Amino acid sequence: MKAAIFLGKGKIEVQDVPDPAIQNPGDAIVKVTYTCICGSDLWWYRGLLPRENGPIGHEFMGIVEEIGEGVKNVNVGDLVVAPFLISDGTCPECQVGITSSCRNVQRWGSEGNDAGQGEKVRVPLADGTLFVIPRNDKTGQIMPALLPLSDVLCTGHHAAICAEVGNGSTVLVIGDGAVGLCAVAASKRLGASRIFLGSTHPDRAEVGKKFGATDVIEARGEEAIQQVKVKTDNLGVDCVLECVGTAESWETAFGAVRDGGNIGAVGLPYEIPDIPISKIFWRNIGIKGGPAPAAHYIPELMPDVISGKLNVSAVFTMTVSLSDIAKGYEAMDQRRAIKVLVRP
Numbered sequence: 001m002k003a004a005i006f007l008g009k010g011k012i013e014v015q016d017v018p019d020p021a022i023q024n025p026g027d028a029i030v031k032v033t034y035t036c037i038c039g040s041d042l043w044w045y046r047g048l049l050p051r052e053n054g055p056i057g058h059e060f061m062g063i064v065e066e067i068g069e070g071v072k073n074v075n076v077g078d079l080v081v082a083p084f085l086i087s088d089g090t091c092p093e094c095q096v097g098i099t100s101s102c103r104n105v106q107r108w109g110s111e112g113n114d115a116g117q118g119e120k121v122r123v124p125l126a127d128g129t130l131f132v133i134p135r136n137d138k139t140g141q142i143m144p145a146l147l148p149l150s151d152v153l154c155t156g157h158h159a160a161i162c163a164e165v166g167n168g169s170t171v172l173v174i175g176d177g178a179v180g181l182c183a184v185a186a187s188k189r190l191g192a193s194r195i196f197l198g199s200t201h202p203d204r205a206e207v208g209k210k211f212g213a214t215d216v217i218e219a220r221g222e223e224a225i226q227q228v229k230v231k232t233d234n235l236g237v238d239c240v241l242e243c244v245g246t247a248e249s250w251e252t253a254f255g256a257v258r259d260g261g262n263i264g265a266v267g268l269p270y271e272i273p274d275i276p277i278s279k280i281f282w283r284n285i286g287i288k289g290g291p292a293p294a295a296h297y298i299p300e301l302m303p304d305v306i307s308g309k310l311n312v313s314a315v316f317t318m319t320v321s322l323s324d325i326a327k328g329y330e331a332m333d334q335r336r337a338i339k340v341l342v343r344p
C-alpha cells in the first residue's frame with residue numbers, strides 16, 4: 001500500500017510500504033476513505049519540534065476490512081472514525097472520560113504503528129479506538145463533516161468544555177486555525193450568546209462567522225484585549241478559548257477574561273509562559289486544558305454531525321489525493337489552506 005512518510009523538515013514523500021496485518025487479537029485493519037493534514041503536523045514539517053522519520057497523520061476515517069478475534073465493538077464493513085490517540089476505553093482513566101490519559105495510550109505513527117495518511121491502517125485497541133458511524137442515504141455527502149471528529153472538532157469542543165461555555169456565555173476564541181474555528185462552532189452549540197473570534201485573515205474570519213462568531217476582532221495582543229473590553233462594558237468575557245499556545249496568546253487570554261471567568265486551553269504550549277499564580281488567585285480565574293479526550297467526546301458529538309446541526313467541513317479549503325499530499329503540506333505551511341482533506 002501507499003503511505004505518506006515524513007523524512008525530516010519540509011519533506012513528505014508517498015512510499016510503497018507493506019500492507020498492515022493483524023498483530024494482536026484487539027487489532028482491526030481499516031481502509032482509509034478520508035484523512036487530512038493537521039496544524040500540529042506542521043510543527044514537525046516546519047522543523048519546530050523533533051520527530052522520527054516515518055509514517056505521519058493522526059486523523060482518518062474508513063471502512064473496517066479485517067478484525068482480530070478479540071474485537072467486539074466493530075465489524076468488517078463498518079464505517080468508522082478514529083480519534084487522534086489510541087486508547088483502550090476500559091482503564092480507570094478511560095472510564096472517567098480522560099481517554100487522552102489512557103494507561104495504554106499509543107500514538108499513530110510511533111512504536112511500530114501505522115499512521116493516518118495512508119491507504120490502510122492497523123488500529124490497535126480497536127474496541128476503544130474506533131467509533132462506528134451509522135450509515136444512511138446521506139452519509140456519503142456528509143463524510144467530510146465526520147472526519148473532524150478525529151481531532152479538531154473534539155479539540156475545539158474540549159476548549160469550550162474546559163472554559164465552561166454554557167447558555168448565554170460570552171466567549172473569546174484565540175486562534176483562527178481549524179481548531180479555533182471548531183471552538184467557535186462548539187461554543188455556539190453549547191449556547192454561547194456572543195462569540196468573539198480573533199482573526200486577521202478575512203477568509204478564516206468568514207468561516208468563523210459561518211460557524212457562529214458574532215464579532216471578529218481584527219487585532220492581536222493589547223489592541224485585541226481593548227476591543228473585547230469595549231464590547232463587553234469593560235468586563236471582559238466569561239470564557240477564553242486559547243487555541244494557539246504562544247506567550248502572546250496567553251497574555252491576550254489573561255487580559256480578555258473577566259474576573260471569575262475561565263480559560264480553556266488547547267493550543268500546544270509552544271512557548272510556555274510563566275503562570276501568573278497571583279493574578280489567577282486574586283482575579284479568581286480558572287484555567288483548564290490539555291489534549292482533548294476525543295474518544296470520550298465522539299459519541300456525544302457524532303449525532304449532531306450526522307443530523308447536520310454541527311457541520312465544520314468548511315475548515316477543509318483544499319482537497320488533494322494521497323499522491324499529492326506534499327502539495328497539501330506546502331499549502332498549509334504557506335497558509336493558503338486552512339486544512340487539507342486527503343483522499344487515498
Ligand SMILES: [Zn+2]
Pocket residue numbers: 087088089090091092093094095099101102103104105
Ligand atoms: Zn484507557
